[in-house]
Amino acid sequence: MGAIQQPRRSRTKVSSQARGIALGLGDYGTLVKDYFKANPCPPRDLRVDRVDVIDQGGLTFIDLLQAIIRASGVKDFVLVVHGHPSGLALSLGPGGANCNGQHLQTLMDIERSIELERPGERLTDAQRAQQSRLNARRAELRLSDQVINQLIDLMRRVRAMRLNRVEWRSCNLGKKPDVLTQFLEPIRQMHSVSFGA
DSSP states (O other), rough: OOOOOOOOOOOOOOOEEEEEEEETTHHHEEEHHHHHOOOOOOOSSSSEEEEEEETTTOBBHHHHHHHHHHHHTTTEEEEEEOOTTTTTTBBSSSTTOOOHHHHHHHHHHHHHHHHHTTTTOOOOHHHHHHHHHHHHHHHHTTOHHHHHHHHHHHHHHHHHHHHOOOOEEESSSSTTTTTHHHHHSSSOOOOOEEEEO
16 A cells, blocks of 8 residues: 655745735724734735734825835835725825826826926927816816825835835725726736725
């Protein structure tokens, strides 16, 4: 009689230490912390070594970007935020529109138009039409120029961190979750996990 073969155990290689950020989840923030302690390896090769729970009234996408910036030196993140069918369940800024792919794309387009702007240069008809459409989309953000500039500055600061990976945990990330990746510009594509309530 031959020896009984033991099934091989799969080994998950943990290659990166990630920072978790749980934003605006109320009592669930503690549950998120406990989850990552009990389940240290998300679906990829990340280990969440610390979870910052941020739960105060009136949180916005600005608060999430600032939390990422405060974790300077960290290159991998797991972000846990309430979702909404059109995106994250956060406004872009105080009194602003919902944080969704369309609005984040508008912010990136505004940033691009600022970079391409040449003072004193006369715009073509096509450029004027494009600028008019962008201004209409800008108005949909319901944010002052100051807050729009703050968001663009925060986006640039997060991008300058050269993040390695950003993973999202949310009940819904909307129709354009890939724009979240483009906005934060991690080196690797994000992996998003949506789970029903």
